[in-house]
Amino acid sequence: MNLSPVDNCYLPKIAILDRVVDEIAEVxxxxxxxxxxxxxxxxxxxxxxxxxxxxxFGIGEFPASLPPSPTEADTFFTVKQVGSCSAALHALKPGDKFAVRGPYGNGFPMEEYYGKNLVFVAGGIGLIPLRSCIIYALAHREKYKRIQIFLGAKTPRDLMYRDNLREWEKSAGVECHLTVDRAADGWTGNVGVVGSLFKKPGVQVAVEDTVAFVCGPPIMFRFVIKDLKALGFQDKNIVSTLERYMKCGVGKCGHCCIGVAYVCVDGPVFTYDQIQKLGEDI
Amino acid sequence: MKARILDSADVLKIVDLLRQQGHEVFAPFGGRGRDTCYDSVTDQNRGEIQIHLPNPYYPPKRFIFPHIERLMKVQRSDGDLQIEPTYREPKRAIFGIRSCDVAGIWHLDRFFLGREHRDIYYEKRRKNMFLVNVVCTDPARDIGEECFCVCADTGPAAREHFDLQLMDLGGGEFMAVAGTEAGEALFSAPFFRKGTEEHVAKRRAILGEVRKSFKPSTTSWFSAAIRHVSAGRIQEKTWEEIGKRCLECGGCTYVCPACTCFTVSDRQVGPDEVERVRIWDACALGGFTRMAGGHNPRRAVHDRRNRRFFRKLSHYFIQRELSMACVGCGRCAAVCHGDIGMPSVVEMIRRETAEVDKHEPVAR
Incomplete structure (x- = not known):
């Protein structure tokens, strides 16, 4: 067999940890x-x-969302400590070395959305992948019409990327609405699930010519989809990013397959329309 | 494709030629009873190679996609990391590989070397691999109870993807067909001679006969099963019935010549050295889709069974890889405790469809 030389898609490259910032508990x-x-x-x-x-190395490899926007200078991961790999990452100190390979997956087609309204709906750490899109959209502010952010967390302490939130709340170019499930620490904002923000007085969710980005825990996802559909959103205009157990990230190991799609190469971004056609539950 | 004739007594000289060329040759050997396996040929065991024997359960795909394979070594020193990929590109040949397993390797080629990312570890092992296919012609020894290559359209004689194909014509003669230039180059050896029209006619007649010696089986309904699975017409209760009989041992996937899933694991091999290996994995196993934190999207066993057959039989994946992920070798049927190998599943789908599609008899 005559084959041309190829790169080794499994070979990670050495990275150095510069600094670590606490976001919320375990994140x-x-x-x-x-x-x-x-x-x-x-x-x-x-x-x-x-x-x-x-x-x-010695523990393993895990897939991590990329919260930075390519328009930013820094590269970083925001990771919740859940399993053995994330625990090992949390144990690293600035200056320590680890390894990274990528980027992988399709990503959000941000150029396709030029000229549209963008609605971001995130629950908890679902903001991690959406942060990238929000920063990207704000860096190309003139390309989009209205930009709305609806963000839910369990308590005020579970709100992450606070510097960004403060900036977005102040910015004239973006409407940012926050809610928590349980108020505490002198919280004066909205209390309730993220979908409750859609009906808040003074809030007018853009529906026509709009793309809704939804990311959060499965239960939040189900309810937000219901709310968005009630507002008149079509399935093809709702996008999300899925997560799966993955070993390779390049469509070979087989773990992340859902129905007809490999989440790692065909996703992780799918429209709700596509999600329903995968042929398996998400 | 060029063909030559050789005497039965000279067939193993092909093994000798390949070994002289520097190949490590793997060939089938018999054990006790049904027990057969592929092993590395040495001067000592060379005479025990068997041409006609039941196809070994442990498929020869492992010579290209090993059960456990090291991907890289990582050294730590003074806080620094050194990552070194560990490649192996041995010069190997498989002598006596059956047509179903040739189709399996072709499927792996499509899977590992096709699409966005190519697998360099697979590629390095594959490019030096020489395949000598043997056509199953002996109904008593070559063709098993569960074989259904005829239905999967992979045998009994592979049409391509081998370097050399051997077929026992009986009467002390074999026909050799070259599938590649490397295969054809072997014909310069003195023990090959040109064939006649009679030899070609004999080959045709034998293949015609062999096709009849497969056990009558419901796998003739295979293509219809593909249609039904692709269209999502299989009822949940059928998957549940199949799932109930699955012990989740993963055996079907380990003997499958077309299964490709693997997991990756790191292991400490020295105080400052780690190696990363990949190991065959199986969609039948409960932890296959379990994520950190415990969420497992595919929790029910029948979801996993459904998954295996969907992955193997749906048009979507057949188009994606340009080949079906089932080659009709029948190994899964032979090893399954719950009798839900591919032939049984095809039969269950056929029965269900007969039930769903049943209609009132035409009034007379």
């Missing part, structure tokens, strides 16, 4: 960069919604 943001500047430059061409495989 930290890890600022890192590749030790090789050429790798860093190549990686920076990622699209919002793509992901990377993070290697903690």
């Amino acid at each position: 930290k943001t890890f600022y890192w960069r590749f030790t090789d500047p050429a790798e860093q430059a190549a990686f920076k061409k990622f699209r919002p919604g793509q992901f990377a495989q993070v290697s903690l």
Whole structure:
């Protein structure tokens, strides 16, 4: 067989951890960069919604969303400590080395959405992948019409990316609405599920010529879909990003397959229309 | 494609030629009873190679896609990391590979070398692999109870994807067909001679006969099963019935020549050294889709059974890989405790469809 040489798609490149920022309980943001500047430059061409495989040698490798926008200078992951790999990442100190490969997946087609309204609906750490799109959209503000953000968290302490939230709340170019399930710490904002924000007095959710980005825990996802459909959203105008157990990130290991799709290469971004046609429950 | 004739007594000289060329040759050997396996040919065991024997359960795909394969070594020193990919590209040949398993390797080629990302580990092992296919012609020894290559359209004689194909014509003669230039190059050996029209006619007659010696089986309904699975017409209760009989041992996937799933695991091999290996994995196993935190989207066993057959039989994936992920070898049927190998599943789908599609007799 005559085959041309190929790159090794399983080979991660060495990265160095620069600093760690606490977000909320069990969730930290890890600022890192590749030790090789050429790798860093190549990686920076990622699209919002793509992901990377993070290697903690001796423990394993896990897929992580990319919360930064390619329009930002820094590269970072925001990771909740859940399993053994994320625990190993949480144990790293600035200066420690690990490894990363990617970016992988389709990402959100942000250029296709030029000229449209954007509605972002996030629950809890569902904001991690959507942060990339929001920052990207704000960096290309003139390309989009209205931009609305609806964000829910369990308590005020569970609101992440607070610097960004404060900025978005102040910014004239974006409407940012927050809610919590349980008020505390002198919270004076809305209390209720994220869908309750849609009916708040003074809130007018853009529906016509609008794309809704939805990301959050499965139960939140189900209810928000219901609310959006009640508002008149069509399935093809609702987009989300799915997560699955993954080993390779390149469509070979078979773990992330849902029905007819490999989440790693065909996704992780799917419209709600596509999600329903996968042929298997998400 | 060029063909030559050789004497039965000279067939193993092909093994010798390949070994002289520097190939490590794997060939089938008999054990006790039904027990057969592929093993590396040495000067000592060379005479025990068997041409006609039941196809070994452990498929020869492992010579290209090993059960456990090291991907890289990682050294830690003074806080630094050194990652070194570990490639192996041995010069190997499989002598006596059956047509179903040739189709399995073709499927793996499509899967690992096609689409967005190519698998360099697979590619390196594959590019130096020489395949000598043997056509199953002996109903008593070659063709098993569960074989259905005729229905999967992969045998008994592979049409392509081998380097050399051997077929026992009886009467002390074999026909050799070259599938590649490397295969044809072997014909310069003195023990090959040109065939006659009679040899071609004999080959045709034997293949015609062999096709009749497969056990009558419901797998002739295979293509209809593909249609029904692709259209999502199988009822949930049928998947549940299949799921109830699955012990989740993963055996079907380990003997399957077309299964490709793997997991990746790191292991400490020294105080400052880690190696990353990949290991065959199976969609039948409960933890296959379980995520950190415990959420498992495919929790019910019948979801996983449904998954296996959907992945193997749906048009979507057949188009994606340009080949079906079932080659009709029948191994899954032979190893399954719950008798839900592919032939049984096809039969269950046929029965269900007969039930769903039943209609009132035409009034007379």
